[in-house]
Amino acid sequence: MRRRLDSLKPGTRLDGYVLEKPLGGGGFSVVYRARQIDNGQLVVIKEYMPNKLARRNRRGEVQAKNENTESRFSRGRKLFFQEASTLATLKHSNIVNVFNFFQANGTVYMVMEYQDGKNLQHYLQNRRGGLSETFLRTVFPPLLDGLELIHANDLLHLDIKPSNIHIKHGGQPLLLDFGAVHGFPQSRLEQLGQVISPGFSPVEQYDSKGYVGPWTDLYAIGATMRACIEGHAPVNARKRQDHDTLKPARIAFRKRYSDSLLRTIDWAMEVDPLLRPQSVAQFRDALAVETLLEQETPRSAFGRLASALWGKG
Structure with a gap:
């Protein structure tokens, strides 16, 4: 209830x-x-x-x-x-x-x-996943730019997931909901409580002795990108820590997306925080290794996204 x-x-x-x-x-x-x-x-x-x-x-x-x-x-x-x-x-x-x-x-x-627009979670549910590589490479780099500014001010979001991302009219993404925001570096013992979003929160957010940092938000970014492909939240990180049954994205989706994109998602979703990218810059560099399959300007990419979301260019 x-x-x-x-x-x-x-x-x-x-x-x-x-x-x-x-x-x-x-x-x-x-x-x-x-x-x-x-x-x-x-x-x-x-x-x-x-x-x-x-x-x-x-x-x-x-x-x-x-x-x-x-x-x-x-x-x-x-x-x-x-x-x-x-x-x-x-x-x-x-x-x-x-x-x-x-x-x-x-x-x-x-x-x-207050922002009008399409919530990514709702869009994802309606499409049941399968969002294109163009979509992922259009939406997430601007979000990373915003996240980098948050980290540069010694803050963490700690609750990145599809429902906390909106797509504004015109295609620009917006990171929402800073109710879980905390400063870093710090252990969970120094925080007020656990903010957990199953499938998107990494293991250190479950652990009272775990250290959170930029790598924590990057796990959530990777999990959100994977959810855009699969249509649902990934396996709970705590379950992955005990027995990891999550098939790597580079294997599960290799026929539909570029290898560089899938490997970047897998890197962000490493269970061990030390094995993940430690900064937005590292993640962005990995994501930029391969350009869009169809060469598009940012303006035309956003136009295609707006057309997909609202039925108009």
Whole structure:
């Protein structure tokens, strides 16, 4: 049975915004569609709401569940605020724009630009995988550029997966949902809790003593690329650690995609973090070894992508 989302009611006003409806939530946050009161602009607001550490009282305030969770909740709230302030300074065409953050109701809120477009997960489900090499080589290099900026600011995304990638009108990809973002390097012992997306999270995110770093996000990138081919999430990394039954992409899909693309995906998805690319630059270089099978300019490639997504050029 699905757990009831502990969210604020539609119509609630917060710091110049009015909430329209909850869009979803995870272990650490609730996401709302909202509107700016003074100009009617649609926005997305993410609320720090760790459901294992906190609860909402009748006044809508978020507070620690008990004395045992008070320190972790307070530390998490502080980190969420610090990271929101950092994300607000990261401006990149392939990263969702965080343009405001504030404290209210005993917690912290992050305000992001609302984006129309096609969610990659929905597109993937409709197509049942089999996305072309042109698609992969069009969408993922710009995402890597945005991810590189995140890493350059000593931050990690830690929840890259198809549902956190949108394709804007015109074909440009956008990396969404920074609710799991953390600084690095650090061990899981120093983090507030585990953010796990089965199939996309590598083994170090399951391990309280595992060290996360750029290699963690790159595993998720590789897994997301593989999901675009297969149409579903890869095998859980914890199961792969115990007994790896995942057939390498270079073998499973060799008749449909270039060897260099498939080997790059396999490299990113190595179970051992030390065997993966350690930086976006390393991964990008490997991905660029072979050019598109059909030589296209970036503009024509994005045009083909837009046509595939929205039925027009």
